[in-house]
Amino acid sequence: MHSLRRPTGVSRFIFLGVCAWLAALLLVPLGALCVNVASDLGHVVSVLSGPEALNAIALTLAVTLACIVFNGIFGVAGALVLVRQRFVGRRVLDALVDLPLALSPVMTGLAFLLVLGRSGVLRPVVDRLGLDVAFAWPSVLIVTLFVTLPFTLREVALVLEEVGDSEEQAASTLGASAWQAFWRVTLPNVRGGLVMGATLTAARALGEFGAVLVVGGSIANRTQTATTFIHGALEERQESAAYGMALLLAAAAVALLFVLQRRRE
Amino acid sequence: MGIRVENLVKSFGSVRVVDHVSFEVRPGELVALLGPSGGGKSTVLRMIAGLEAADSGEVWLDGARVDHLHARDRQVGFVFQHYALFRHMTVADNIAFGLSVRKIPLAEQKERVATLLEVMGLPGMGERMPSQLSGGQRQRVALARALAPRPKLLLLDEPFGAVDAKVREELRRWLRKLHDEVHTTSIFVTHDQEEAFAIADRVMIISQGKLEQAGSPVEILDNPATEFVARFVGDVNVLPGVSRQGHVHVGRVSVPAEDPHPDGTAVNVVVRAYDLKFWREDGAGVATVRRVMTVGDRVRVEAWLDEVEAPIFAQFPRRSSLLHGVEAGCRIAVEITQARAWAVHAPDAR
Amino acid sequence: MRGSLLLRLGVVAWVTALVALPVTVLVLRGVEDGPHAFWIAVSDPTAIDALVLSLWTAALATTINAVVGTAVAWVLVRWDVPGRRVIAALVDLPLAIPTLVAGVLLVALFGPQTAVGHVLIGLGIPVAFARTGIVMALLFVTLPFVVRAVEPVLEELDPAEEEAAYTMGATRFTTLVRVLLPPILPAVAAGAVQTFARSVAEFGSLAAVSGNIPHRTLVAPVYILGEVEAGNPGGAASVSLVLLAIALSLQPLAGALARRAGARHA
Numbered sequence: 001m002h003s004l005r006r007p008t009g010v011s012r013f014i015f016l017g018v019c020a021w022l023a024a025l026l027l028v029p030l031g032a033l034c035v036n037v038a039s040d041l042g043h044v045v046s047v048l049s050g051p052e053a054l055n056a057i058a059l060t061l062a063v064t065l066a067c068i069v070f071n072g073i074f075g076v077a078g079a080l081v082l083v084r085q086r087f088v089g090r091r092v093l094d095a096l097v098d099l100p101l102a103l104s105p106v107m108t109g110l111a112f113l114l115v116l117g118r119s120g121v122l123r124p125v126v127d128r129l130g131l132d133v134a135f136a137w138p139s140v141l142i143v144t145l146f147v148t149l150p151f152t153l154r155e156v157a158l159v160l161e162e163v164g165d166s167e168e169q170a171a172s173t174l175g176a177s178a179w180q181a182f183w184r185v186t187l188p189n190v191r192g193g194l195v196m197g198a199t200l201t202a203a204r205a206l207g208e209f210g211a212v213l214v215v216g217g218s219i220a221n222r223t224q225t226a227t228t229f230i231h232g233a234l235e236e237r238q239e240s241a242a243y244g245m246a247l248l249l250a251a252a253a254v255a256l257l258f259v260l261q262r263r264r265e
Numbered sequence: 266m267g268i269r270v271e272n273l274v275k276s277f278g279s280v281r282v283v284d285h286v287s288f289e290v291r292p293g294e295l296v297a298l299l300g301p302s303g304g305g306k307s308t309v310l311r312m313i314a315g316l317e318a319a320d321s322g323e324v325w326l327d328g329a330r331v332d333h334l335h336a337r338d339r340q341v342g343f344v345f346q347h348y349a350l351f352r353h354m355t356v357a358d359n360i361a362f363g364l365s366v367r368k369i370p371l372a373e374q375k376e377r378v379a380t381l382l383e384v385m386g387l388p389g390m391g392e393r394m395p396s397q398l399s400g401g402q403r404q405r406v407a408l409a410r411a412l413a414p415r416p417k418l419l420l421l422d423e424p425f426g427a428v429d430a431k432v433r434e435e436l437r438r439w440l441r442k443l444h445d446e447v448h449t450t451s452i453f454v455t456h457d458q459e460e461a462f463a464i465a466d467r468v469m470i471i472s473q474g475k476l477e478q479a480g481s482p483v484e485i486l487d488n489p490a491t492e493f494v495a496r497f498v499g500d501v502n503v504l505p506g507v508s509r510q511g512h513v514h515v516g517r518v519s520v521p522a523e524d525p526h527p528d529g530t531a532v533n534v535v536v537r538a539y540d541l542k543f544w545r546e547d548g549a550g551v552a553t554v555r556r557v558m559t560v561g562d563r564v565r566v567e568a569w570l571d572e573v574e575a576p577i578f579a580q581f582p583r584r585s586s587l588l589h590g591v592e593a594g595c596r597i598a599v600e601i602t603q604a605r606a607w608a609v610h611a612p613d614a615r
Numbered sequence: 616m617r618g619s620l621l622l623r624l625g626v627v628a629w630v631t632a633l634v635a636l637p638v639t640v641l642v643l644r645g646v647e648d649g650p651h652a653f654w655i656a657v658s659d660p661t662a663i664d665a666l667v668l669s670l671w672t673a674a675l676a677t678t679i680n681a682v683v684g685t686a687v688a689w690v691l692v693r694w695d696v697p698g699r700r701v702i703a704a705l706v707d708l709p710l711a712i713p714t715l716v717a718g719v720l721l722v723a724l725f726g727p728q729t730a731v732g733h734v735l736i737g738l739g740i741p742v743a744f745a746r747t748g749i750v751m752a753l754l755f756v757t758l759p760f761v762v763r764a765v766e767p768v769l770e771e772l773d774p775a776e777e778e779a780a781y782t783m784g785a786t787r788f789t790t791l792v793r794v795l796l797p798p799i800l801p802a803v804a805a806g807a808v809q810t811f812a813r814s815v816a817e818f819g820s821l822a823a824v825s826g827n828i829p830h831r832t833l834v835a836p837v838y839i840l841g842e843v844e845a846g847n848p849g850g851a852a853s854v855s856l857v858l859l860a861i862a863l864s865l866q867p868l869a870g871a872l873a874r875r876a877g878a879r880h881a
Contacts, residue, residue, distance in 0.1 A: 007690075007694040007696060010787065011693075011694060014686055014689070014690060015690050015694060015696050017686065018683075018686055018687050018690045018702070019698075019702070021683055021687075022687070022702065022705050022706070025751070025754060025755055025758065026705055026708055026709070026755070026758075027705075028724060029720035029721055029723065029724045029755075030720060032720065032723045032724035032729070032731070033719065033720050033723040033724075036723045036729075074626065074629050077622055077625060077626050078626045078629070078630070080622065081619075081622055081623050081626045081627075084619075085619060085623055087623060089627075093626070093627060093630060096630050096631075096634045096635055097630060097634070098866070099634050099638060100634060102812065102816070102859070102862035102863060102866060103638070103816065103859065103862070104815075104816035104817070104818055104835075104836040104839070104855075104858055104862075105816075105818045105819065105836070106818050106836045106837075106839045106840045106843070106855075107641065107816075107836070107839065107855040107858065107859065108637075109843070110641060110839065110843055110848065110851055110852060110855060111637035111638055111640060111641035111855075112637050113843065113848065114637070114640045114641060114644050114848060114852070115636060115637045115640050117848075120640075121640055142633070145633060146633055146634065146637070149630075149633060149634065178618055178619075179618075200710075203710065203711045203713075206713060207712070207713020207714060207715065207716065207819070208713075209713065209714065209715040209818070209819040209822070210818040210819055210822070210836065210840070213840070214840065214843055227713055227715045227716075227819070230715055230716070230719060230823075231715065231822065231823070234719070234722075234823060239726075239728075242719060243719065243723055246715075246716045246719040246720070246723075249712075249713050249716050250712055250713075250716050250720075253708070253711035253712040253713065253716070254708070254711070256711045257704060257707055257708060257710075257711040260707055260710070260711065261700075261703070261704050261707065264703075264707075314782055315781075315782075316778050316781070316782070335781070336778070336781040336782050337781045337782070337783075337784045337785060337786065338784075339782075340784070341782055342782065342783075343778070343779065343782040345775045345778070345779060346775075347773065347775065349773055349775035349776045349778070349779045350776075350779075351776055351779075351780075351793075351794055352776075352798060353797040353798045354797075362780065362783055362785070362793070363783030363784060363785075366780075366783060366784050366785040366786070366789050367784055410779070410783070411782070411783075413783075414783055414784065
């Protein structure tokens with residue numbers, strides 16, 4: 001294999017074209033956002049430090065953290081079941097795991113509204129239990145769990161398939177119980193997949209918008225998240241508030257991107 | 266078609282991989298570029314084909330300078346080390362590729378492909394995909410593909426490097442036969458001296474980007490131009506010696522020197538395994554036998570020359586009378602029948 | 616053995632409650648008022664315009680990204696270019712940036728109050744709150760799909776195949792069409808299908824940038840939101856079913872193409 005070479009001739013034009021495209025599509029809009037925020041910085045800071053914005057950020061962070069934890073547990077469990085076990089209906093389960101990727105976020109919100117909303121099918125159960133779900137923070141958490149379900153599971157499954165089960169078998173021939181083999185062999189092996197999955201989950205959870213809007217209703221200080229805060233601000237023509245929060249989310253995204261890039265290498 | 270390259274120079278970054286290489290290949294010749302891996306042979310070949318641009322120097326094909334021409338305009342057939350078959354095309358489509366880009370009529374393409382499949386010993390395999398072929402078969406398809414547009418020059422980059430030893434042997438004989446039939450001027454790159462000497466009319470030895478020697482196999486074997494060539498070609502001992510009165514002395518063993526050095530010069534004596542005689546000499550001798558190995562019809566004896574503290578080995582026919590009583594641990598006398606000596610460029614000698 | 620059975624039951628219960636239940640309810644709600652009601656809901660002129668707009672903007676974005684994405688992958692894999700790592704990171708950026716933020720970025724650049732937006736509107740090519748903005752937002756959020764699908768396949772391709780074509784007299788164009796493209800085409804198609812599916816479902820960025828003008832810039836997912844907010848969940852569910860049908864019919868295709876692309880370099 002020859003080492004990579006510098007582009008020449010036509011290749012150089014393609015390279016320059018690619019750079020120009022990426023800059024125009026990604027960097028220039030990002031720059032425009034920064035300029036907008038900088039030109040009205042005082043106002044942006046005062047809005048973002050107001051209670052509405054802080055509550056929205058707090059809810060977003062709490063939901064993201066909860067999603068990472070829940071998906072960590074169920075992602076590993078689900079990956080173990082899908083990769084290591086053979087049973088009737090495995091393919092159905094496999095397809096169900098990817099289903100959230102096929103749904104538009106609004107449709108996700110609608111589906112959960114039909115389950116948990118005022119005339120939802122589970123409404124009697126929820127009411128009897130005395131839970132406050134629809135248009136309250138639990139519904140925001142539930143839809144975010146739905147949209148982030150595939151990420152950790154798929155990343156961990158990829159690792160599990162790659163390492164195979166010979167190490168676990170070796171552990172059991174050495175006298176380890178299934179539980180010991182899991183903690184001391186399986187889990188350390190899939191750590192990379194877990195980190196990658198958590199990163200993707202965080203990116204999606206921080207940014208989830210459509211489903212959260214439909215099911216939570218963007219009620220300030222109750223169900224409003226960072227994204228629905230931006231949406232509300234745009235509707236009220238409070239551009240600088242929207243831009244400020246958007247820049248905050250973009251910064252978080254760039255930080256997550258660094259983790260992603262590390263992992264890729 | 267004749268080829269001439271003059272003063273080719275090529276660097277990758279700060280590494281000079283080809284350093285002022287010049288040579289000429291006569292029309293119809295089959296030439297080997299031989300040398301250790303990473304010595305720049307492949308780069309020379311790729312520069313002739315136009316796949317790599319030289320930093321400086323000239324490439325002449327058929328009396329015309331071609332270094333400014335793109336690979337596609339040089340009418341050169343190139344066989345790549347790992348075949349580089351188009352894996353999404355059938356064998357027939359692979360072979361026909363060079364014809365179809367030249368807009369040769371379809372009927373003629375088909376006929377030529379059929380002929381080549383026949384010549385290559387691949388009849389009826391035209392519709393297979395490359396992935397369905399063995400390594401040797403793929404190599405022959407690659408060769409057929411390169412030959413299809415009737416190139417004036419055929420270049421082969423380590424053509425048999427990726428196939429196993431037995432197939433390699435067969436392909437070698439077969440390449441020589443093919444060359445004797447079509448007489449296309451050909452250059453192939455190899456790091457395998459046996460391969461080079463077995464089939465090439467002439468061999469060029471390249472090491473560290475420099476052309477060390479060019480000549481017929483016999484010339485190179487009998488008259489290595491440099492110490493590198495002498496060491497590289499054949500199974501050799503390199504022993505420390507001193508030059509004195511027209512002889513070189515390795516301890517108490519001496520041999521007439523072919524290239525005289527001033528008296529007292531420290532030299533490296535290069536001796537081929539078959540230019541040595543060992544015989545048993547209990548109580549005396551200059552060396553102790555360490556190992557006796559039988560390899561096919563030959564016997565290889567390894568010993569330790571105690572005076573100069575160096576290993577030495579020799580090969581004998583299996584039934585040679587010299588082997589009488591030679592066994593591990595016994596003392597032997599050593600006679601060198603032929604050797605070449607090169608002055609040592611000791612680092613402290615300046 | 617009992618442990619693994621429990622684990623399996625737990626996972627099945629979790630996925631059933633979280634995924635199967637709501638999606639089933641959505642599907643049932645879409646058809647429960649009978650075929651007539653379903654037909655009325657999806658044949659509403661605003662709904663049809665929204666669906667058509669979603670489909671053609673998705674098709675356009677897919678076409679552009681198939682070409683550009685392949686070029687980006689080619690640059691990343693084949694050439695030693697300055698800033699390769701930066702380019703690679705940029706390609707992943709849309710995976711990390713919230714889709715609503717992507718829309719906000721475009722509004723911040725092209726909005727009518729901005730200098731750039733003002734100039735473009737003067738030239739008669741408005742971007743924000745127009746169809747151009749929709750396509751740009753789709754290009755933004757789907758940028759990684761084709762690139763990441765093509766990259767591994769291109770990496771497996773031996774550059775010597777291209778060189779072989781050149782030595783046989785092929786032009787750059789012939790080499791591109793007959794040697795370079797055929798083996799990577801399944802991967803390009805796999806990335807394109809992914810791009811299309813995502814584009815049809817895209818909501819956040821379009822809610823911000825499209826302006827949501829019925830019959831003009833209102834895409835299907837935003838239309839669904841409107842119906843939900845207008846208190847018509849049945850109609851919203853019906854149109855959702857159309858989108859779901861499109862997405863689900865694309866999934867096996869994407870899978871098959873990805874397998875073909877994978878099989879080639881395996």
